[in-house]
Amino acid sequence: MLAAAQGYAPRPQERVSDARISTPDAEPASAPLTNLPGRKRRSLNGKWQALVDGYAAGMGDWKAVWKDRTATGKSQFFEYGFDDSVTLDVPGDFNTQRPELTWLEGSVWYRKAFEHDAAAAAREERRLFVHFGAANYRADVFLNGEKLGSHEGGFTPFQFELTERVKPGENRLLVHVNNERRKDGIPAQGFDWFNYGGLTRDVALIETPKTYIQDYSLQLAPDSLRRVDGWVQLAGTAPRQPVRVRIRELGVDVRAQAGADGRAPLHFEASFALWSPAQPKLYRVEVSTPEESLQEDIGFRSIAVHGDELLLNGKPLFLRGVNVHEEIDGRRAHSEADAQRMLEQAKQMGANFVRLAHYPYNEHLLRLADRLGLLLWEEIPVYQGIDFAAAGMQGKLEAMLAEMIGRDRNRASVIVWGIANETTPGPARNAALTALAQQARRLDPARLISAAFYGPGFHGRALTVADPLIASLDVVGINEYFGWYTPWPVEPEQAEWKPFGKPLLITEFGAEARYGHHGANDVANAWNEEFQAEFYRKQLRMFARIPFLRGTAPWVMTDFRSPVRMHPLQSGYNRKGLLSERGERKLAWQVIHDYYLEVAR
Template identity: 45%
Template sequence: MKKTEFSLANCMALARTLWSSTKALTIALTLIALNSARAQQAVLHNAYARDFESLNGAWHYIVDPYENGYYDYRYQPFDQSENPSRSAFFMNSKALDKTDLIEYNFDESPTMNIPTDWNTADEKLFYYEGTVWFKKSFSHSQQEGKRYFLYFGAVNYKAEVYLNGEKLGTHVGGFTPFHYEVTDQLKEENFVVVKVDNKRAKEAVPTLNTDWWNYGGITRDVKLVSTPNTFIEDYQFVLEDMNSKTVQGSVTLTGNDVASKPVSIEIPELKVKESLTTNAQGIATFNFRAKKMTLWSPESPKTYQAIIQSGDDSLEDQIGFKSIQTEGQKIVLNGEPVFLRGISIHEEKLGGGRVSTKAEAKQLLTYAKELGCNYVRLAHYPHNEHMVRLADEMGIMLWEEIPVYWTIDWTNSETYANAEAQLTRMIQRDKNRAATIIWSMANETPVRAERNDFLTRLATKARSLDPTRLISAALEQSYDPNDGNIRSIDDPYAQVVDVLSFNQYTGWYGGTPESPRLVKWNIDIDKPVLVSEFGAGAKYGFHADKMTRWSEEYQAYLYQETIEMLNRIEQLQGFSPWILMDFRSPRRVLPGIQDNWNRKGLLSEKGEKKMAFSVLEKFYQEKAKQ
C-alpha cells in the first residue's frame, strides 16, 4: 500500500492482527517508507473521476526566446520582486491609456488549442526550443464548502504557473501530473498564465541528448478540479493473496479534520462493502476476501467498479486485480507463466506530434493488439494517463519508464531528486492500474559506480512505493573480448532488477541481417530475460533485395533472423521490438530516407504497415497458441 503515515508500532500491530503472510507483512511495512513521500508530494489521485471544469481549448500564446517577459534588463526575475513590473508577462497587463507603454498583449496574440505541442501546432515553432507563454481567461463561481485545484496532466519541460498575477509554483519534468490549490486565489474573472520552457539541460531528466523529438508545450489536459473541504486524497487496492482472493488497501483523507472519519469502500459486483474509520492521520485501511473475483489478464481484462466514499466526497474507479511475480527464469501472471508478446511505443500520434487525446492513445494500442501483442513497453517516459487506463480496458500489460536515458548527471543531487520525483509521481498515478507490471528505472545507461548507485537508489525507492510489481531497466549487451559473437550481460545492475532486460541491434548497428546466426548467448543469471529492444530502419514503400539497407525487405529479413536468434536464449520470456511506428527525431537526418524520422517503426508515420509487421504478427500468432 501507499500514502500512509503509520508509525512502526502501528504498522507492525496491523500486520500481525490482520495479515499473516510474508507478502502481506512486506506490503504493510511499505506504509512506513511512504511517510516521507506523502509529505513531500501532495496527491490528487484519479483527477479524471473528480468534479472539474476543463480549461482545455484556446489559449493565447507569446513566443519569448529572450525571456523578456520573465527577466528585467538586468536579468533579474520579475516574479522575485515584491511589486512585479507590469512588463512581466504573468501580470497580463493592458495599456491604461494612450500614454501607457506595455509591449505585449495576450488578447491580441494568436491562440493554440491546448493540450498540444507547439512544434506541430505552429509550423514556425517546429524546431523551437525555448520559452513560450500561455494565457487562459475563465469565469468562476465559488461554491461554499469547496476547495479548488489547478491541475496539469503534463507540461514539457519546466513550467512557471501564475494565477491572477500571483505565482503558484514551478514544476520540472515533462511527463508527470502536478497541481496547485487555488481556493483562496480564485475570483469571478480569472486568468492563468504558464511560462513553458523546453530547453534541454545537462542536469535535466532527460538530459541534453535523446533520440526523440523535444515537443514543447502544455501537452496534456488542464482542469480546475473541485473537492469538498475534506476529501479523498488517495487510495489503493492490492491483491495480497491470489489464491484466497484477499485484497488489502488504504484510503487517505486530507483536510482540516480527518481523524475518526467514516469511510466506505464498495465493489457492487463482488458484493463487497466495508465500513472504515480513519486514524489520527486520516488513513483508513481495509482487508477483505472476494472468492468470486475474476483476476485481470490480457485474455480476460476484467475490472470492477469500486466506489470510495467519505462524507461529501465520493470517487469511482475501475479496478483490476492481478498477481505478477518471477519464479526462477519465468514471469508469472496469476500463477501461470506468461510470454510477453510486446512492442515498444513512443507517445507520438499519427503524422507526428505528442499524443494528447484518448482517441490518439487508443489508436496506438489498437495497432499493438492487431500485431498480436499482450504487452507494450511505454518508452522512454511516463505516457498520458489515457494510455494506461485504456491498457486496463484492452488487456495489454505495460512496462512504464522514467526518462533516465543514456548519460545523465549521475553525481548531481538535484538530478537524482528530479528522477526520483518523476518515478514517485508515475507510481502514485498508476498504482491502481492492473495493466502495469514493470517499473523501469532507465534506458541504455553506461556502467560506472555513480550510475550504479543512482539506479539502485531508484529501485529501492520504487520497491518502497510499490512492492507488488517488477523492477527492470533496459541494459546493454556485452561482447566477449576474444569472440565478439559470444554475448552476455555484464552489468552489476542486473543483480538489482527482477527482470533482466537489454537492448540489442545485431544486424543493424554492425553486421548484416545474417549476423544473428553467429551469435551465442551466455547469460548465467537465474532471472527471466526480456529483450527490451531490437530492430532495423526501413522507409515504407522502398523495396529492394533483402540485403539493401532501408528497404522493407532488409527490415523483414532482420526480424526473421533476430527472432530465431533470441529464441536460443534459454531464459527468454518475451520482447518488445523497436518500434511500433516511425517517430520524429532530430538525430535522423539522412535525406530522402529519414528526413527527421526514426524509421525503425513497423508502421510508417501514417500508419502504413511495413513487411516486418507481418513477420512479427505471424510469430505472435504462433506463440499465442503455445
C-alpha cells in the same frame, strides 16, 4: 518535480536581467490528485492565448509577462500583450500548431480566463485546484499575477491549490512553459525523439471537500490471488475520518478509520475474476468518506517472478510486445482517439504487451489498456546522458518516479515500472538507480521493477549480461541491435546466452527501412524493407535459443520524428517502425505478426 519558484539562467547573449521574479515565494504544491475522471472537474481545454518568448525574457523584471498587466491609461505601456496574440490548442504541443514554432526550444506563455463563484465555494467549504496532465519541460504557473509554483518534468501530472487565491468573477491563469533541453534535465540534452513543447495534456479545475480523498491503492497483495492489502490517503484539516470501500459486484463492503496522518489501511479478500489480456475484467470500485465519494474501474491481477519465470496470476507468461512513442501523425498524441489508434495497432500485430518508451504516457492510454487487456511497461525518461552526480538530480529522479507511480498504481495493465534506459554503469549512476528501485518497491510492492540495458557482451559464442544494477531488479531488459548498429559476431544459431537467474526481456531490437523502399536483403542494401524483414528473421532464430527469454519488444511500432536522424532516407524520422508514420505496414510487420501467432499457441 514540484518545487518553489526558480528563475531560469538565460544564455549569456540572451540575458535580459539579473533580477529574478520579485513575487512572494510560492506555496508548496500539493501532491497530484488521482482518479481525475471520478472527480468534480471543469475542463480548461480549448483555445488559450499565447505569446512566444524564446529567451524567457518575460520571467524577469524587464518584460515581466508574469505580472499579466494590461495598459489602462494613456501613460501606461507594456511591451507585450495577450489580447491581440495568437491562440494555441490545449492539450497539444506548440511545435506543430504554427509553422514558425516547428523548431522552437524555448518559452511560450499561455493564458486562460475563467469565471469562479468564490462565495458559493466558501459557503460550501469547497477547495479548488488547477491540475495539469503534463507540460514539457518546465512550467511556471501564475494566477492573477501571483506565482503559484513551478514544475519540472515533461510527462507527469502536477497541480496547485487556488482556494485562497481565486477571486469572484474573472480569474486569469498564466503558464510559462519552456521546453529547452537541459544538461541537468530528465531526459538530458540528447535524446532520439522530437522535443514537443507546451501544455501537451489536459488542464482542469478540480473541486474537493475541505478534507478530500487524495489517493488510494487497491491492488492484490504480491503473494495472493484473493487478498487486497491497500490504503486510502486523505488530505485536509480533518483527516481522522471513516473510510469505506465497496465493490458491489463482489459483495465487498469494507470500512476503516483514517489516522492523524490521513492514512486508512485496508485489508479484504474476495473471489476476483482475475484481470488478464484474455479476460480484462474491471470492477466498479467505490471509495468514500462522509464528505466525498469516488468511483473507478479497477482490475485485479498478480504479477510475479519465480526464478527466471514470469508469472501472471500464477501462470507462465510470455510477453509478445512492441515499443511505441507517444506520437501520431507527426505530433504529440494527446486524445483518447489517439490512444485507441495506437493500442489497436499493437493488438492487430498480435501483441499482448506494450513498452511505453521512454516516458510516462497520457492517462487516457493506460485506462484504455486496462479495458483492452494490454500489459504495459511504463518508465521515467532516465535516458542516455543523465548526469547522475548533478546537484539536485536525485530529488528530480525520485519526484518523477513518485508522480508516475502515484498516478498509475491502480492500473491493472501496468506490470513493470521502468527506472532507466541505456545508462552507463558508474558509481553515481549505480547508487542513483539502486535507490530508485528501492523507492519503487516502497511505493508499490505489487509490480515488477526493471531497466533496459545496452546489448550483451560476447565471449566467443557466449553472450553475457553484466551490470551491478541487475541485483536490484525483478526482470532484466536488453536492447540489442545485432545486424544493425553491431555486426553479428556469430550466426544466430550459434549464439549462447548465459543465464543470470532472472527473466530476460529483449526490450529493443530493430533495423531501419523506409516504407516502399525495396531491394536485396543484405546489409549493403540497408534501408530496404527486405533487409529489415531479414533482420527480424535472424533475430527470431537467435531468440529460439534463449531458454529464459520471457518476452520481446521490437523497436518500434511506427516511424517517429527525430531531428538527429539525418540520412536522406530518414528525413528526420527514426525509420525502425514496423509501420510507416502513416500507418502503412512494412514487410517486417508480417514477420513479427506471424511469430506472435506462433508463440501464442
